[in-house]
Amino acid sequence: MADVEVDLAIVGYGAAGAAAALTASRLGASVAIIEKQAEAGHFSNTRLSGGLYMGVNDPETATVYLDQCAGGFIPIDVTRAWAERAAELPAWCAAHGLQSVRMAGGWYPNLEGYDAIDVYAPLPPGAGVPDAVDKPAAGTLDVSSAQAFGNGETLHQWYTQAVGRQPEVTAYFGHAATSLIQDGPHGRVTGVECADNGETRRFRARRGVVLACGGYGQDPDLVLNYLKAYPIYFYGNPFNTGDGVRMAQEVGADLWHMNQMIGRAVAHFAVDEHTEHSFNISLNPPGYVITDRYGRRFANEWLQAVSKPHFYYELLTYDADRLEYTRIPSYWFFDERRMRARTLTSRSVGVVAMGLYDWSVDNEKEVASGWIKRGSTIEAVAAAAGMTDPQAAAQTVAEYNRLCGSGQDPLGRPADSMVPLDQPPYYCVPVYPGGANTNGGPRRDARGQILDPRRRPIPGLLGAGELGGAIGLLYPSPGANLSEAFVFGQFAAETALGEA
Numbered sequence: 253m254a255d256v257e258v259d260l261a262i263v264g265y266g267a268a269g270a271a272a273a274l275t276a277s278r279l280g281a282s283v284a285i286i287e288k289q290a291e292a293g294h295f296s297n298t299r300l301s302g303g304l305y306m307g308v309n310d311p312e313t314a315t316v317y318l319d320q321c322a323g324g325f326i327p328i329d330v331t332r333a334w335a336e337r338a339a340e341l342p343a344w345c346a347a348h349g350l351q352s353v354r355m356a357g358g359w360y361p362n363l364e365g366y367d368a369i370d371v372y373a374p375l376p377p378g379a380g381v382p383d384a385v386d387k388p389a390a391g392t393l394d395v396s397s398a399q400a401f402g403n404g405e406t407l408h409q410w411y412t413q414a415v416g417r418q419p420e421v422t423a424y425f426g427h428a429a430t431s432l433i434q435d436g437p438h439g440r441v442t443g444v445e446c447a448d449n450g451e452t453r454r455f456r457a458r459r460g461v462v463l464a465c466g467g468y469g470q471d472p473d474l475v476l477n478y479l480k481a482y483p484i485y486f487y488g489n490p491f492n493t494g495d496g497v498r499m500a501q502e503v504g505a506d507l508w509h510m511n512q513m514i515g516r517a518v519a520h521f522a523v524d525e526h527t528e529h530s531f532n533i534s535l536n537p538p539g540y541v542i543t544d545r546y547g548r549r550f551a552n553e554w555l556q557a558v559s560k561p562h563f564y565y566e567l568l569t570y571d572a573d574r575l576e577y578t579r580i581p582s583y584w585f586f587d588e589r590r591m592r593a594r595t596l597t598s599r600s601v602g603v604v605a606m607g608l609y610d611w612s613v614d615n616e617k618e619v620a621s622g623w624i625k626r627g628s629t630i631e632a633v634a635a636a637a638g639m640t641d642p643q644a645a646a647q648t649v650a651e652y653n654r655l656c657g658s659g660q661d662p663l664g665r666p667a668d669s670m671v672p673l674d675q676p677p678y679y680c681v682p683v684y685p686g687g688a689n690t691n692g693g694p695r696r697d698a699r700g701q702i703l704d705p706r707r708r709p710i711p712g713l714l715g716a717g718e719l720g721g722a723i724g725l726l727y728p729s730p731g732a733n734l735s736e737a738f739v740f741g742q743f744a745a746e747t748a749l750g751e752a
Contacts, residue, residue, distance in 0.1 A: 253448060253451045253452065253453045254453075255453070255454045255455070255456055256284055256424070256453070256454070256455045256456065257455075257456040257457075257458070258281075258282040258283055258284045258422075258455065258456070258457060258458070259276065259281035259282045259283065259457070259458050259459045259749070260272070260276045260281050260282070260283050260284075260457055260459050260460055260461075260462065260745060260748055260749065261283075261284050261286060261443060261444050261455045261456075261457035261460075261461045261462070262276075262283060262284070262285045262286065262461075262462045262464055263286045263429045263444055263461065263462065263463050263464060263465045263495075263496065263499075264285075264286075264287065264288075264296075264463070264464035264465030264466060264496070264717065264719075265285045265287040265294065265296060265412075265423060265425075265464075266296030266297055266298040266299075266464065266466065266489075266717060266737065267296070267298040267407065267411065267717065267734050267737035267738055267741065268462075268464035268716035268717025268718075268719075268737035268738070268740060268741040268744075269285055269287075269462070269464040269465075269716075269717070269741065270285075270411035270412070270414070270415050270741065271411075271716070271737065271738045271739075271740075271741025271742050271745075272462045272464060272716055272741040272742070272744050272745040273285055273415050273418065273421045273741075273745075274348060274411075274414060274415060274418065275741065275742045275745035275746060276420075276421075276745040276748075276749060277415075277418035277420045277421050279745065279746070279749045280420070281420065281459065281745075281749050282420050282421075283418075283420055283421040283422070284421075284422055284423075284424060284455050284457075285415070285421065285422070285423040285424065286424050286427045286429055286444060286446055286455060287423060287424065287425050287426075287427065288426075288427065288428040288429070288465070288491050288495070289425065289426070289491055290425050290426045291423075291425040291426070293606075294412075294425065295489055295605075295606045296408065296466075296489060297466060297488040297489045297492065297688060297689050297718065297733075298404055298407055298408055298411075298734060298737070299404045299405060299407070299408035299605070300404055300487075300488055300489060300601055300602050300605055300606065300688070301404040301407075301488075301601060301688060301733070301734065302403065302404060302601060302730065302731070303373070303374060303403025303404035303405070303406055303407050303734075304355075304356075304371050304372065304373055304374075304403065304730045304731030304734065305341060305345075305352075305371070305372050305374075305407075305731040305734040305735045305738060306338060306341075306369060306370070306371055306372075306728065306729045306730070306731040306732045306734070306735035307338055307339065307341050307342055307354075307369075307370040307371070307372050307735065308335050308336075308338040308339040308368055308369060308370065309339065309367075309368055309369075309370055310339075310365075310367075310368040311332070311335040311336040311338075311339050311368075312335075313364075313365040313367070313368035314335040314338070314339075314365055314368035314369060315328065315331055315332045315335045315365070316364050316365040316368075317358060317360075317363055317364060317365030317366055317368055317369060317728065318331045318334065318335055318365075318728055319331050320360075320363050320364065320365070320726075321360070321363070321723075321724065321725065321726040321727070321728040322722075322723070322724035322725060322726075323724045323725025323726065324724070324725075325508065325509040325512065325724030325725060326509075326722050326723070326724045327697075327698075329697075329698045330696075330697065330698045330722050331722065332698070333698040333699070333739075333743070334722055334735075334736060334739050334740070335368075337739040337742065337743070338735050338739055341372070341735060341738055341739070342372055344738070344742075345372075345374070345410075345738075348410075348411075348414045349410065349413075349414060350374055350375075350407075350410045350414075351374070351375045352372040352373060352374050352375060353372065353373055353375060354370050354371070354372055355371060355372070355373045356370075356371035356729070356730055357369050357370060357371060357729065358371075358728055358729040359560055359561070359726070359727065359728060359729050359730070360726070360728075369728065369729050371729055371730045371731050372731065373403055374403050374406045374407050374410065375406070376406050377409075377410075404600070404601065404605070405600070405605070407734070424446075424448075424455075426448060426449070427446040427447070427448050427453065428446060428447045428448075428495070429444050429445070429446050429465065429495060429499065430445055430446060430447055430495075430499075431444075431445045431499055431502060432444060432445075432461060432499050432500075432502065432503050432713070433445055433454065433456070434503055438504065439711070440711035440712040441457075441460065441461050441503060441710060441711065441712035441713040442456060442457060442458075442461075442712060443455050443456040443457045443461065444457070444461055457712070459712075459748045459749055459750075460712045460713065460714055460744075460747075460748030460749075461712060461713055461714070462700075462714045462715065462716055462741070462744045462745065462748065463496045463499065463500060463694065463702070463713070463714070463715045463716075463719055464715070464716045464717045464719065464737070464741060464744075465492075465495055465496040465719055466488075466489055466491070466492035466496065466689065466717065466718055466719055467492050467494070467496075467497075467513075467689045467690035467691070467692070467693065467718045467719055468492065468493065468494030468497055468690050468692075468693075469484075469486030469488060469492050469513070469687075469689055469690045470486060470489070470490050470491070470492050470493045470494075471493045471494040474494045474497065475690075478510040478511055478690075478692060479510075479511055479513060479690070480511055480568050480685075481567070481568045481570070481577055481580060481685055482577075482580075483520075483580065483684060484513070484515075484684065484685045484686050484687075485518050485520040485530040485684050485685075485686035486518075486530060486686055486687060486688065486689060486690075487518055487529075487530040487531055487532050487601070487602035487603065487686065487687075487688060488602065488687075488688045488689045489689075490603075490608075492689065492690075492718075496693060496694070496715075496719040496720075497692075497693055497694070497719070500693070500694035500702060500713070500715075500720075501694075503710060503713065504704045504705075504710060505694035505695065505702050505703070505704060505710060505713070506694065506695040506703055506704055506705040506707070507692060507693065507694060507695060507720075508692065508693075508694075508695040508720065509691055509692050509724055510690075510692030510693070511692065512690070512691040512692055512723065512724060512725065513564075513687055513689065513690045513691055513692075514561065514687045514688050514689055514691065514723075514727050514733060515561050515564025515565070515567075515685055515686070515687045515727075516532070516556060516559060516560075516561060516563060516564050516686070516687050517533060517542070517556050517563055517564065517567060517582065517584075517683040517684065517685065517686070518530050518531060518532060518533060518683065518684055518685075518686035518687065519531045519533050519596070519597070519623070519681055519682070519683055519684070520682075520684050520686070521621075521623045523609065529603045529608065529609050530602070530603070530684075530686055531596075531597040531602060531603070531604070531611070532597055532598055532601055532602055532688070533556075533584070533596055533597055533681070533683060534594065534595070534596060534597060534598060535553065535556055535557035535584065535586075536557045536558075537590065537593050537594075537671075538557070538590075538668075538669045538670070538671035539586065539587065539589070539590065539656070539669075539670070539671035539672055539673050540553055540557065540584060540585070540586050540590065540673075541553065541584075541585045541586075541648065541649050541652050541673060542556070542582050542583065542584050542585070542683065543582060543583050543585070543639075543644075543645055543648055544578050544579045544582055544583075545576075545578050545579070545580075545581070545582070545583075545639065545640050546578065546639075546640050546641050546644060547583075547634065547639060547640070547641045547642065547643070547644030547645035547646075547647070547648050548644065548648060549648055549652065549663060550566060550569075550579060550582075550663075551563060551566035551663060552661070552663045552664040552665050553663075553665065553669075554664075554665045554666055554669045557669065559730070561726060561727045564685050564686075564687065566579065567579045567580060567582060567683075567684070567685040568685060580684055580685065581682035581683055581684050582682070582683050582684075583634065583637055583639055583645065583680050583681070583682055583683070584680065584681045584682075584683050585630060585633070585634075585645070585649055585673060585678060585679070585680050586673060586678070586679050587673040587674065587675045587676065587677075587678050587679070588675045588676060588677055588678075588679075589671075589675045590679075591615055591679055592614070595611055595612070595613060595615060596611075596615055596618070596624070596681065597611055599611060601688075602688075619679075623681070624679055624680075624681055625637045625679065625680045625681070626677050626678070626679055627677060627678055627679075627680075628676055628677055628678070629646065629676070629678065630642075630645055630646040630649045630650075630673070630678050631643055631645065631646040632678075633677075633678045633679060633680045634646065634680060636680070637680040637681075637682060639680075649673055652672070652673070653672040653673060653674060655670060656670040656671065656672040657672075688733070689718045689733065690718065691718060691720075691721045691723045691724075692720065693715065693718075693719040693720030693721070694715050694719065694720045695707075695720060696714070696715045696720055696722075696740070697709065698743075699743050699744075699746070699747040700714045700715060700716055700740050700743035700744035700747050701713070701714055701747060702714060702715045702720070712748075714743075714744035714747060714748055715740070715744065716737060716740035716741040716743070716744045717733075717736070717737040717740065717741065718733060718736075718737065721733065721736050721737070721740070722736055722740065723736060
């Protein structure tokens with residue numbers, strides 16, 4: 253199969269790859285986007301996401317906020333570069349034909365610089381920009397709002413159309429990148445080798461290669477060895493199998509924050525003996541109770557209900573005496589009121605959005621499949637779910653119901669979330685630590701250059717997006733992943749083409 257020669261080769265066609273391609277095209281470069289998935293099944297994590305992106309209204313103050321969230325994992329010059337370019341993102345998107353509306357802020361009102369964070373929702377083509385959008389309470393996200401969540405498809409359609417208008421850019425679907433090409437041992441990265449229908453194809457890149465091919469959440473061995481607990485499940489792109497991690501390591505890249513991810517509680521089920529799926533769960537509307545394997549509440553469930561990352565960390569506790577993670581799985585209890593209110597997962601993100609699974613509107617198909625257990629009492633449904641101590645679970649829910657009368661919760665639930673579970677039958681779903689994607693990968697600098705263990709740039713190799721993304725300990729805000737992808741995609745192309 254004939255080689256392809258271009259100025260810039262980009263591995264991965266999500267937000268980061270698209271930003272790199274649009275930037276390179278603006279700079280007059282020829283570009284090949286190399287995508288493992290077929291065009292008809294092109295589901296990047298961007299497409300499967302909530303579709304928000306983070307902006308900044310004061311870069312210096314935002315740098316302070318983002319640095320606190322990074323928890324020491326990200327050098328401040330990298331964080332500052334992100335903040336400065338994120339301030340330009342709404343205008344950059346608009347220049348490429350995407351209008352957006354501000355609808356939220358950062359996650360952590362208690363941190364200095366919180367007010368410098370803006371979160372934007374993209375608007376569908378032809379939609380007018382509203383005069384105002386109802387803002388959720390500080391540090392929260394109302395995921396039931398159409399503008400607040402489920403815009404990943406809007407973003408995907410926008411950037412694929414924008415990239416498609418660039419004559420200098422060609423997307424090669426169905427090409428699985430397998431290795432990087434170097435100009436001699438330890439030399440400059442000059443291309444990518446791919447597998448295409450059993451044949452090898454090489455993409456020669458005169459100016460550089462951008463790795464924008466996602467994380468490793470779908471590789472169980474990498475998850476086991478790098479993340480903080482096991483099992484951890486991801487509802488994002490099933491093709492995110494750590495290809496970029498391995499390719500970068502082979503040419504001497506250092507790795508950073510491999511133990512970090514965008515975490516929350518997720519559901520995970522076996523469809524059949526060959527297929528398993530993970531789902532982003534929607535606790536709201538109240539009431540809801542989550543217990544550990546022994547029927548004990550252990551954290552403020554409202555944080556999971558508003559999609560904050562806090563609850564993920566609570567799921568990671570390990571009991572060295574029992575030799576087990578006592579909160580993997582945990583168990584989500586609810587009653588008929590919640591069952592009839594809405595689906596238990598968003599139909600606009602993850603495998604449901606991909607069409608890989610059709611979650612029923614009334615949740616009854618999932619009851620019939622055994623994914624959701626139903627019982628006349630909490631004890632009965634806890635036993636059906638296989639819990640260690642169903643009686644303890646029943647006592648915990650009874651105590652929670654009693655607390656609802658006072659509106660006072662020792663674990664910190666807001667009073668308006670304290671709705672009792674008092675409308676039988678009752679339901680139970682196991683939940684696990686998980687999320688949309690990992691954050692770790694090859695270490696990079698403030699201009700997107702991938703570095704070796706001595707912090708030296710590997711010539712010709714750049715990175716963008718969730719593969720080694722500049723997000724550390726805490727996820728700063730809704731849409732931070734996509735913000736980082738758009739920003740570092742631009743940086744990577746500019747650096748490769750000498751515009752940095």
